[in-house]
Amino acid sequence: MPKAKILIVEDERALVEVLAANLEREGFEVLTAHDGQDGLRQAQLKLPDLIVLDLMLPVKPGLEVCRELRNGARTREIPIVMVTAKAEETDELVGFAVGADDYVTKPYSVKILIERIKKELRRRQSKEEPTNGTLIESQGVAIDRHGHRALYQGEELPLTPTEFRLLEVLLRQAGRAFTRYELMDAAIGEDAVVLERTIDVHIKSLRKKLGDAADLIETVRGVGYRFHVPRLIET
Known part of the structure; x- marks a missing residue:
């Protein structure tokens, strides 16, 4: 069974290294991007199973990346966990409004973030499994x-x-x-x-x-x- 592919779009390289190492230890394939434009390009080309997306990104902000992913026919159903240092109510509401599936504020526990990622992947898998009364x-x-x-x-x-x-x-x-x-x-x-x-x-x-x-x-x-x-x- 192929490994689930996680794309991390985050400009803090030390944080990316820690999160990527932990995800790989959990059996995931990890892709990384350090600015919004590269993250959008990788998402469109490589179609990851889930995207961890920072809100404050160089070149192209996270909200714009999220909006473009949701408007793309091939990327609109990819689960997005938005991560940001901002914790204002308006930021969270805007994040969900443009299509984020979950929202985590920094500083966060890597263990908890990985559990959120696993939960979203389980949701996606359950939607793909045939069921009665579809x-x-x-x-x-x-x-x-x-x-x-x-x-x-x-x-x-x-x-x-x-x-x-x-x-x-x-x-x-x-x-x-x-x-x-x-x-x-x-x-x-x-x-x-x-x-x-x-x-x-x-x-x-x-x-x-x-x-x-x-x-x-x-x-x-x-x-x-x-x-x-x-x-x-x-x-």
């Missing part, structure tokens, strides 16, 4: 778990991995009101330290990509969100 559909919106595709009226939606998981959770139990914390657990992970507002950012982006179907994701005041279920009209 197609979920309601009102023109469909999730194809086997093919890992989300569609609206037959047109594929360019969702990030987190947006895909969110839509799947809502669609699978259409009509149920989920709290923001439940959605964070399901779509991001129960051990990820994120803000409650992070889900609002993902929902806003998901609604935008759904276009005419945006209203199918309803806000439940004081609770969270649900996928709309049409009411039966009694005669």
